[in-house]
Amino acid sequence: MSATVAAGRTVSTEVAAEDLVALARGAAVLGTGGGGDPYVGRLLAEQALREHGPVRLVALAELPDDACVVPVAMMGAPTVMVEKTPSVELIGRTVTALTEHLGVTPTHLACIEAGGINSTIPLVAAAQLGLPLVDGDGMGRAFPELQMVLPTLSRIAATPMSIADEKGNVGVLTTIDNHWAESLARSLTIAMGCSAIISNYLMTGAQARESLVGGTLSLCRALGRRIEAVRASHGDPVAAVADELGGRVLHTGKVTDVARRTTTGFARGDAVVSGPAGELTLRFQNEHLVAALDGEILVSTPDLIILLDSETGEPVTTEALRFGHRVSVLGAPADPRWHSPAAIELVGPRYFGYDHDPVRVWGPARTGAGGGR
Template identity: 60%
Template sequence: MREITADHMKDMARGAAVLGTGGGGDPYIGRLLAQQALERNGPVSLVDVDEVPDDALVVPTAFMGAPTVMVEKLPSGEETIRALRALEELLGRPVTHTVSIEAGGVNSMIPFVAAAELGLPLIDADGMGRAFPELQMLLPTLGGIRATPMALADERGNDLTLRTVDNAWAERLARSATVEMGCSAAVSLYALTGAQVKEHMVRGTMTLCERLGTTIREAARSHADPVQAATDVLGGRRVFTGKIVDVRRGTAAGFVRGDAVLDGLDEDTGHSLEFAFQNENLVVRRDGEILASVPDLICVLDTDTGEPVTTEFLRYGLRVSVVVAPCDPRWRTPEGLALAGPGVFGYDHPYVPV
């Protein structure tokens, strides 16, 4: 266990946005929410998975919806507390720990808000090892754990609880409710025991976020290559460096969907690259050839600074590098690919591991 203060948030949010593969929310917004909660309430205890009692009640917290909406409709953090309390009331016993449902600039920071405001320890883990657009796309789903009962809360004071027959229906009904709540809502779901956290979550995610963010910052400060430094931490490879020449993006049904086109620079001059996204980056092609796709990580970083570029901030003229990295091995199983592989998003090409 170690104490996490507001001073840790900038590096953690940066690294979380890298792992978020374009989604998971704006790291600046996430950092501000977490910093304010920590400054107001003091540090949060970050505990290792093995420190969690098997009978603990662990409730994740997050935001659901389109990341573009949160740029204009800023969350207060109060929605998160109401969602967690609503689920706690439904479960009939007090929550003992919270945890991140996914990596991302907002969704890795929201659990710090809940932990600081409610005095809960935060587990050093998450449910994906990256970010995915739909709430059934978690490793606990592969372990047979139900997403519901779950609770949603919006900024107007509306709270909603759901029980569904399976996790796909939880996504479907919660997405509809989120759209009615303004395409952004706090959620609390996937109530877990400590034993289930140990078996089904990705260990060490918060520590990896901090390491990634620190590595990028220190590389940029020392005039080293921050993109390569981040690539080394991820265990991936840089596949393209270029300038964004086209972005098509729209918000519909609670998602941000679109694609971007890059013209190559440096050693990639004369080549082009295209990647498509649904909140998160889904597939990347170089000169029409598929280089990587979900569930592996496709990360877009500013070439000069190494800062992660989320899908809502893609714009013409931005010079970026595209890095791909392997996902958690459980996503590469037949069951994992059936839940979050390329075919789930409508692509007919086979999965080719990074």
């Protein structure tokens, strides 16, 4: 495996099949409960990488201004993706459908969000198409709606975008703005069985450097490896994740209630974690959006709310939440750009129907690296 030395440590410049367990684990941590099942994403990527070989990672700083960067992702309810896994071929076909429609040649692929499946699906396409993958993503975490990315704040258009399903339906959509892209693509995704593969937010290298969060995939892999190493040494993997992300443990206890439903293309619901400090309620729409302890809000979107198995440190997605599961709830700071007024309008609690302002992990005086480190 090729590697470079940066900041006194060895950093791999490619992703091979043997990296995927750690990378998918770390991606599920940053996915804040959403972004798809890490196991499903890992299996898809392993198949592609074993067939086509490793994928080269390219840092944002290395992108030429005129690069043609094409993100690819899954859209829909993570609960559906567990039972309706896309084919490897479908993922590459979605990228090709968009670039052929536009008459452009892609030079790099990218992740539009960090998440268990949406950090690995681009690896599948990159391996198939023989293209390098940008070491970064559009959020530094996961959010439920298509327009909820930093490129939207940089006025990068979500469309034209391609959308495809496992039946062979493929289309290209053009909308007047990114909110309309979410609305119309969501309707198509529901018609396609509540999950689809999309390719959108095509951008230049210069735009990618401005709007993406750098180093996400490297962070995912580092997180996954640290959890495994700390667990092997009988340490505390939950504390290790909090340390890695500059966050804190909010609550520890047992899941005593889960109300989850798939509606309008999302996994929506609430979960209660009961512990010595009281009852912590989590509210989610694919991703965890609000954590409140006995009615007091501890952390809310856009900061990260992460569930880990209390013993193993393994991330727990919203579709995997079960009664009796012993979990720890962490809060971690989001990329600082998510706390701008325009970003709060896009992803703040009031957008999701919660009548309060954002509550940050460390309060208004401190900003952290979160997924943007």
